[in-house]
Amino acid sequence: MAKPESGMKITAVAVRIPARASVEPCTSVLCAQLFTHRFYNWPFIRTWNKFLYGGFILKFILGLIIGILILPICGYFYFRFGYAPVATAAAPMPFEKKMASMALRARIRAEAPKSSPIQADEPNLTAGAKTYVVNCAFCHGLPNLPSTAASKGMFPVPPQLFNPDDMVTDDPVGTIYWKVDNGIRMTGMPSFNKSLSTTEMWQVSLLLNKADKLPDSAKAALNPTVAAPAKK
Ligand code: HEC
Numbered sequence: 001m002a003k004p005e006s007g008m009k010i011t012a013v014a015v016r017i018p019a020r021a022s023v024e025p026c027t028s029v030l031c032a033q034l035f036t037h038r039f040y041n042w043p044f045i046r047t048w049n050k051f052l053y054g055g056f057i058l059k060f061i062l063g064l065i066i067g068i069l070i071l072p073i074c075g076y077f078y079f080r081f082g083y084a085p086v087a088t089a090a091a092p093m094p095f096e097k098k099m100a101s102m103a104l105r106a107r108i109r110a111e112a113p114k115s116s117p118i119q120a121d122e123p124n125l126t127a128g129a130k131t132y133v134v135n136c137a138f139c140h141g142l143p144n145l146p147s148t149a150a151s152k153g154m155f156p157v158p159p160q161l162f163n164p165d166d167m168v169t170d171d172p173v174g175t176i177y178w179k180v181d182n183g184i185r186m187t188g189m190p191s192f193n194k195s196l197s198t199t200e201m202w203q204v205s206l207l208l209n210k211a212d213k214l215p216d217s218a219k220a221a222l223n224p225t226v227a228a229p230a231k232k
Contacts, residue, residue, distance in 0.1 A: 088155035097156075104184065112178040118199065120173075120206040122215045128207030129214075129221035131200050135192065136161070142222055154188050162222070167211045176205040 078084055085093055118124055133142070141147045141160040151158050159166035168176055180201045183191030192201055207218065214222075 088153060090155075092155075100186075108175050108178050112172070112174040114172075114174055116173045116177070116202050116206060118202050118206070120210055122217055124203045125207050125210060125214060125218040126221050127200070128203035128205070129218040131196065131204045132207055133222060133224070135196065136204065137222075139188065142224060143219070145224070156187055158188065161208050162211055164212070168208050169210065169212050171209070173202075173205050173209040176208050177201060180205055 085091060132140075138148060139151045139154070139158040141151065141162060143162040147160050151160075159168070161167060179189065180196075181191065181193045183189050196204070207214070
């Protein structure tokens with residue numbers, strides 16, 4: 001370009017910016033599909049291309065990091081701003097029941113004993129009934145009686161284990177035992193391994209496993225009018 005002489009007024013400068021080497025016409029299939037080379041040099045397309053294909057690795061890593069962080073961040077805000085249900089009367093968290101029972105099933109499948117070391121005979125079932133009345137009836141109810149006030153207000157509501165709809169007679173006895181032994185976290189179902197002996201836990205598990213076909217002595221032990229100590 002000629003050097004402007006003194007007194008000469010520059011009114012306009014036309015500069016042609018050469019296409020940068022990094023924005024070569026694309027050869028990849030994806031690129032060719034999105035942008036034909038015909039439009040390649042249009043200013044807007046060039047910027048877009050640069051954004052799409054320039055520093056790809058850097059953007060990929062950045063995206064990956066954001067992707068990894070976004071879930072925990074959303075989770076934090078969910079709890080931080082009080083969206084997570086904390087009252088027993090509140091609706092369950094999204095997928096709460098599904099996730100919790102999935103985790104529980106997986107754990108039980110791996111850890112529950114396969115069979116009971118003691119027999120489901122009358123003495124064991126009757127002993128189980130006595131353990132049940134003292135330790136479990138408060139939450140899980142007794143045959144032919146309405147559920148207790150406390151159990152109605154729990155979340156989740158404890159199943160009424162002598163109500164035919166809630167009985168666990170289809171569960172393997174080892175599964176019942178696992179629950180009595182370990183408890184179920186954040187449900188109110190306690191673990192009894194510090195307060196009951198192994199035999200007592202098996203007896204009460206057998207009782208629930210056979211809840212629909214109990215001998216009369218076990219039924220009597222579950223009946224508060226018979227089981228309660230005589231009043232003076
Ligand atoms: C403080 C209340 C409470 C007491 C006491 C209690 N449980 Fe539970 N139990 C629960 C709750 C709540 C659940 C429901 C857990 C769930 O939904 O996952 C439960 C669940 C269970 C289950 C699983 C039922 C099913 O449908 O799969 C069994 C079996 C069980 N309890 C046995 C017992 C036995 C046996 C005792 C006494 C030794 C006992 N529980 C004492 C609250 C209690």
